[in-house]
Amino acid sequence: MIAGEAEVLLEVMDLSMHFAARDGASGRVRGLVRAVDGISFTVGRGEALGLVGESGCGKSTTARSLLRLLEPTGGRVVFDGVDVLSMDARALRAFRGRAQIVFQDPFGSLNPRLTAGGMLEEVLQVHHLAGEATGRRRRAVELLELVGLRAEHAGRYPHEFSGGQRQRLGIARALSVEPEFIVLDEPVSALDVSVQAQILNLLSDLKADLGLAYLFIAHDLAVVEHLCDRVAVMYLGKIVEIGPAERLYRAPRHPYTKALLSAVPSLDRKSEPGYERTMLTGDPPSPMSPPSGCVFHPRCSHPKKDEECRRDMPDLEECGEGCFVACIKERSRLGGGA
Amino acid sequence: MDIVTRTRADEALLEVSELRTYLHTRTGTARAVDGVSLRVERGESLGLVGESGCGKTMTALSVMALVPSPPGEILPGSSIRFEGEELVGAAEARLRRMRGNEVSMIFQEPMTSLNPVHRVGSQVVEALQLHRGLRGREAAAVAVELLAEVRLPDPEVRFGEYPHQLSGGMRQRVMIAMALSCEPRLLIADEPTTALDVTTQAQILGLLSDLRQRRGMAVLLISHDLGVVAEFCDRVAVMYAGQIVEEGSAQEVFHHPRHPYTQGLLASLPGRRSRGTRLAVIPGVAPSPNLWPHGCRFHPRCAFVMDRCAEQAPDLLPIAGSERTARCWLESPETAAAREDTRA
Numbered sequence: 001m002i003a004g005e006a007e008v009l010l011e012v013m014d015l016s017m018h019f020a021a022r023d024g025a026s027g028r029v030r031g032l033v034r035a036v037d038g039i040s041f042t043v044g045r046g047e048a049l050g051l052v053g054e055s056g057c058g059k060s061t062t063a064r065s066l067l068r069l070l071e072p073t074g075g076r077v078v079f080d081g082v083d084v085l086s087m088d089a090r091a092l093r094a095f096r097g098r099a100q101i102v103f104q105d106p107f108g109s110l111n112p113r114l115t116a117g118g119m120l121e122e123v124l125q126v127h128h129l130a131g132e133a134t135g136r137r138r139r140a141v142e143l144l145e146l147v148g149l150r151a152e153h154a155g156r157y158p159h160e161f162s163g164g165q166r167q168r169l170g171i172a173r174a175l176s177v178e179p180e181f182i183v184l185d186e187p188v189s190a191l192d193v194s195v196q197a198q199i200l201n202l203l204s205d206l207k208a209d210l211g212l213a214y215l216f217i218a219h220d221l222a223v224v225e226h227l228c229d230r231v232a233v234m235y236l237g238k239i240v241e242i243g244p245a246e247r248l249y250r251a252p253r254h255p256y257t258k259a260l261l262s263a264v265p266s267l268d269r270k271s272e273p274g275y276e277r278t279m280l281t282g283d284p285p286s287p288m289s290p291p292s293g294c295v296f297h298p299r300c301s302h303p304k305k306d307e308e309c310r311r312d313m314p315d316l317e318e319c320g321e322g323c324f325v326a327c328i329k330e331r332s333r334l335g336g337g338a
Numbered sequence: 339m340d341i342v343t344r345t346r347a348d349e350a351l352l353e354v355s356e357l358r359t360y361l362h363t364r365t366g367t368a369r370a371v372d373g374v375s376l377r378v379e380r381g382e383s384l385g386l387v388g389e390s391g392c393g394k395t396m397t398a399l400s401v402m403a404l405v406p407s408p409p410g411e412i413l414p415g416s417s418i419r420f421e422g423e424e425l426v427g428a429a430e431a432r433l434r435r436m437r438g439n440e441v442s443m444i445f446q447e448p449m450t451s452l453n454p455v456h457r458v459g460s461q462v463v464e465a466l467q468l469h470r471g472l473r474g475r476e477a478a479a480v481a482v483e484l485l486a487e488v489r490l491p492d493p494e495v496r497f498g499e500y501p502h503q504l505s506g507g508m509r510q511r512v513m514i515a516m517a518l519s520c521e522p523r524l525l526i527a528d529e530p531t532t533a534l535d536v537t538t539q540a541q542i543l544g545l546l547s548d549l550r551q552r553r554g555m556a557v558l559l560i561s562h563d564l565g566v567v568a569e570f571c572d573r574v575a576v577m578y579a580g581q582i583v584e585e586g587s588a589q590e591v592f593h594h595p596r597h598p599y600t601q602g603l604l605a606s607l608p609g610r611r612s613r614g615t616r617l618a619v620i621p622g623v624a625p626s627p628n629l630w631p632h633g634c635r636f637h638p639r640c641a642f643v644m645d646r647c648a649e650q651a652p653d654l655l656p657i658a659g660s661e662r663t664a665r666c667w668l669e670s671p672e673t674a675a676a677r678e679d680t681r682a
Contacts, residue, residue, distance in 0.1 A: 055535055192562065194606050196606070226612045262540075263539065265543070265566045267568045267604070281541075283507060
């Protein structure tokens with residue numbers, strides 16, 4: 001399977017999320033948006049899997065469908081051996097006690113009328129945790145301290161916090177149910193570099209101390225390289241490459257991964273001798289009318305690109321060192337998969 | 339051009355000195371820009387970096403004379419010279435001519451700068467009418483040429499489309515085409531690629547780089563992304579708390595930072611080198627423009643703080659043996675000498 005070495009906690013198989021695109025005026029269905037189109041991956045216990053790709057590639061939709069914040073249109077999601085998609089309301093609540101999400105914009109996801117402490121106590125009450133009111137109050141303060149805030153912050157409202165503090169609050173809320181798995185959807189994208197460093201340190205401390213597993217969604221490739229054990233690259237609703245972070249950044253195989261990594265501006269690049277950027281042309285196609293064959297072929301600059309790429313959709317196949325790539329030309333270069 | 343022959347060789351294209359832009363609000367006076375001096379030479383690219391609220395954008399808006407007043411005020415003693423001509427206190431008609439013909443600005447979010455109910459082409463044509471007095475078919479032809487120059491695919495087709503029909507990258511190309519319509523000698527780009535994906539960002543930066551070379555246009559690039567500035571700019575100025583704290587060639591500043599803030603910022607960047615380690619963190623939080631710290635504004639967060647730093651604000655001090663400056667007492671001759679002594 002497309003897995004790392006850790007024991008599997010979450011397994012996603014052939015997950016799809018297709019939306020009906022409707023005409024604004026008539027309401028008639030114009031077509032199908034294949035936001036997520038048959039993707040498979042696993043997240044191990046205590047492992048951080050990075051999910052990267054550009055806007056509209058389906059990263060966030062993937063996260064929301066596997067937590068059933070959206071009902072996926074196809075595939076399977078198995079969490080700790082239990083099928084998530086067939087859970088009833090009761091089982092789903094228990095699942096959400098173990099799998100949480102933190103959003104990019106902490107302000108938009110915090111209730112402006114609840115104090116930090118009140119918000120945490122509410123979650124504890126809903127999930128029947130930490131006993132009675134006094135127990136909940138004590139636990140809320142513990143949670144604030146766990147994410148680097150102080151007891152006196154419990155009485156403050158979201159608008160009284162800075163961006164970084166709000167993100168800490170979002171993390172505290174996710175931690176309140178003592179989850180094993182957290183989806184982090186662009187958790188540091190809205191923050192300044194120096195604040196971002198503080199939150200990244202917090203996330204790696206929590207991962208080490210509490211044994212948390214993360215699905216870390218980000219468009220910033222440097223952030224993912226810093227924090228994640230493995231990385232999956234998405235393009236137009238599909239995973240085109242997945243593997244250990246160190247290997248994927250050092251020796252990317254898929255032409256899209258290469259272009260993506262090459263586009264990242266860096267402090268050292270000007271001084272790298274003979275460096276030439278692989279520049280992609282144009283914009284990604286619409287997920288309403290994806291190209292035939294390999295979805296990346298119209299923008300691909302692989303030297304061996306040919307008729308086969310236009311015709312056949314490649315599957316993810318192993319290409320050594322725990323990496324999987326969905327590229328016909330890279331597969332044949334390696335003499336077939338494993 | 340006659341303008342070029344008029345100017346003296348030692349005169350910068352843009353010279354800002356002791357710029358102070360304050361905002362008077364109900365909660366007090368925000369000293370958003372507080373003594374900024376910078377030079378942009380002809381054809382040069384200067385990067386202005388720093389975190390939110392440090393005064394980057396207010397500096398740019400002051401140069402464009404676009405700071406709303408009230409609440410904004412450019413304090414007496416501030417000077418903004420374009421090709422030697424003072425713009426602070428100049429008549430509105432002169433400023434309009436400057437904005438129309440000499441300096442252009444592009445912003446982070448092209449969708450909010452484009453009019454959603456007008457076709458792309460007619461917005462470029464309007465800019466050409468205003469700035470170059472072109473009319474009718476001629477204006478349309480030049481507009482299509484400009485759209486082609488910014489490498490908008492199918493410029494004739496896009497000419498008749500509305501902004502919402504274009505992708506984010508294409509909209510930013512249209513904004514650049516409009517900015518070029520007046521053939522500016524200075525382009526101020528405020529976070530021009532922040533809202534774009536990384537591959538689109540690479541395309542837009544490549545385009546700006548080509549345009550700069552082909553047109554000999556200077557660029558003042560404002561960005562929070564140090565990588566973008568390192569790749570695009572010749573020189574860089576780092577801002578903190580309304581002031582420039584370090585200035586020099588991009589290569590030197592990013593590889594051998596002198597100011598403790600620049601050092602802290604660079605050390606906090608995640609990436610390959612930081613894998614499996616904790617990131618270095620600048621302690622404390624950025625100060626508020628209503629209440630800049632006394633003395634050196636970075637001293638409450640600085641790892642090298644000395645008694646002097648809390649009492650006396652350092653100027654931008656030249657760094658021996660280079661063209662660089664840093665606003666830090668560590669660069670003062672006495673401290674530098676003491677450092678040599680301890681080393682010996």
